[in-house]
Amino acid sequence: MNIQFYKYQGAGNDFILIDNREGIVSQLSKDAVAKLCDRRFGIGGDGLMLLENLPGYNFKMVYYNADGNEGSMCGNGGRCIVAFAKHLGIIHDVTNFLATDGPHYAKISEEGNWVSLQMIDVADISKDGEAYVLNTGSPHYVKQAADLAIKDVYNEGYAIRNNATYKADGINVNFVEKDGEGYFVRTFERGVENETYACGTGVTAVALAMARHNGQFGTISTPIKVLGGNLNIRFDNDGEKFSNIFLEGPAELVFEGEIAV
Numbered sequence: 001m002n003i004q005f006y007k008y009q010g011a012g013n014d015f016i017l018i019d020n021r022e023g024i025v026s027q028l029s030k031d032a033v034a035k036l037c038d039r040r041f042g043i044g045g046d047g048l049m050l051l052e053n054l055p056g057y058n059f060k061m062v063y064y065n066a067d068g069n070e071g072s073m074c075g076n077g078g079r080c081i082v083a084f085a086k087h088l089g090i091i092h093d094v095t096n097f098l099a100t101d102g103p104h105y106a107k108i109s110e111e112g113n114w115v116s117l118q119m120i121d122v123a124d125i126s127k128d129g130e131a132y133v134l135n136t137g138s139p140h141y142v143k144q145a146a147d148l149a150i151k152d153v154y155n156e157g158y159a160i161r162n163n164a165t166y167k168a169d170g171i172n173v174n175f176v177e178k179d180g181e182g183y184f185v186r187t188f189e190r191g192v193e194n195e196t197y198a199c200g201t202g203v204t205a206v207a208l209a210m211a212r213h214n215g216q217f218g219t220i221s222t223p224i225k226v227l228g229g230n231l232n233i234r235f236d237n238d239g240e241k242f243s244n245i246f247l248e249g250p251a252e253l254v255f256e257g258e259i260a261v
């Protein structure tokens with residue numbers, strides 16, 4: 001069977017999107033998703049999403065990592081599926097959709113290529129040595145680093161993601177370095193099992209962890225540079241929890257086509 005797909009990217013984190021409102025895709029096997037996401041044997045992508053109907057919401061986001069496993073929340077994927085919903089005419093400037101970690105509110109620019117996505121509130125941040133560990137919809141490990149541009153993110157990220165603490169459930173590993181008013185971040189992603197060009201829940205985790213680290217309270221805006229572009233995170237920190245967290249950045253349709261599944 002041939003299905004129509006759309007390829008999106010947000011700061012270089014790229015995704016395959018399928019309009020599944022009519023239920024054309026009933027069951028995607030792990031192998032089928034992995035093949036579609038393969039950059040040589042398929043379309044290529046860090047993940048694949050189905051946009052589905054759900055009463056009470058504009059749509060439901062179903063997210064798979066590139067290895068074919070159903071993933072947890074994906075921030076850049078969330079921004080891309082909002083742009084996709086606008087492209088399909090399902091929404092205009094605001095939306096309320098359901099993802100695996102709960103409801104998400106988002107705002108999209110008139111041109112449809114800039115998305116501000118609300119993320120779940122975060123109260124718990126723990127430490128693993130010097131690193132911070134927190135869940136922003138997906139689990140993240142945040143570690144400060146020097147000379148990040150030349151760091152071996154693959155091997156160091158791989159070693160942390162596969163150590164005794166994290167091997168079973170996996171974790172996304174973010175390295176962060178101060179950069180002007182904000183930060184530069186590189187991420188080894190669980191489920192892709194490689195470094196990606198950007199990770200939305202990851203830069204969100206970094207912004208919160210750095211606010212905790214630096215004892216910053218109130219309303220905070222943190223620009224973050226990643227390999228694939230620039231993102232911004234806005235949030236409130238009252239000392240008890242982080243709320244009104246928004247991940248902001250570009251989301252663009254790259255191409256569309258048909259593929260056999």
Ligand SMILES: N[C@H](CCC[C@H](N)C(=O)O)C(=O)O
Pocket residue numbers: 013046065070071072073074075076077138139171172189190191192198199200201202
């Ligand atoms: N790229 C994603 C993260 C995907 C989460 C996935 N790697 C997992 O831990 O299941 C983002 O922009 O937030």
